[in-house]
Amino acid sequence: MLGYITINRDELKVRDLDVYQSFYCGICHDIKKRSGQLARFTLSYDMTFLAILLTGLYGGKLKREKKRCMIHPLSKKTCINNKYTEYAADMCVILTYHNLMDDWHDDKKRKSVLYADVIRKSYKRAASKYPRQTKAVIKYIRKLHKVEKSGDCNIDLASGLTGEMLKEIFNYSENDIWSRDLSAVGFYLGKFIYLMDAYDDVYDDIKTGNYNPFLKEVEREDFEQWVRNILVMMISAASQAFERLPIVDFVDILRNILYSGVWSKYYLHQRKQIKRKNTEG
Secondary structure, X not given: OOOOOOOOHHHXXXXXXXXXXXXXXXXXXXXXXXXXXXXXXXOOHHHHHHHHHHHHHHOOOOEEEEEOOOOOXXXXXXXXXXXXXXXXXXXXXXXXXXXXXXHHHHHOOHHHHHHHHHHHHHHHHHHHHOHHHHHHHHHHHHHHHHHHHHOOOOHHHHHHHHHHHHHHHHXXXXXXXXXXXXXXXXXXXXXXXXXXXXXXXXXXXXXXXOOOOOOOOOOOOOHHHHHHHHHHHHHHHHHHHHHOOOOOOOHHHHHHHHHOHHHHHHHHHHHHHHHHHHHHO
């Protein structure tokens, strides 16, 4: 479900794109260092945004180093590392582990449980270091199962669970002076992610019978505009909380993501729906 909080490459300056890629590569190398080579597949754009957000807010020393990896074996890539990229790396592992176990319990996907076994040791290390965040992920999955099983299509209920989970992950230092606004950014981005994912899957879920909070609304004439208005409200609330944070460094990258990048998959979905309607017509 994650992966919606990314950049709009076309609107980002080359220098800022290089910085963003350096954070992304830095988290990837932190995952390898802390959890092993195979754990690198847990890397997500969402946690890259979080690492840049926390770095921009709290500052501190950055370590820049050129490194090779299995994806780019012939040329070294610049990596940015600090304690926030390490935090993001651990959150990637925690989130992926529980997502894999959820797939195993729901659909008995053997690949999921095998990969979960690969990162289990790393997960336990990260979970012991961040019990509050881990507890939030576990609680989220348990409650979401109940909502899906009940068939309750209250969009605030389902999306709010994702929001509560990401709120805890974005709240890096509990009871910090910036905790309230960081939590708000995470909460509304979580709601956006869940609703964007549901919107992206709604027509497939109609065919498969899978749970989707939009199933009862999809036939309304203004469905597309109605969904867009809801998504705009979520991003607006997240952006308002973001703008209250005293961030100077990397602010152009963060604004690119919040004001443009998050809509990348929305517009891709729109193109898919136009193609679908033309095919059906």
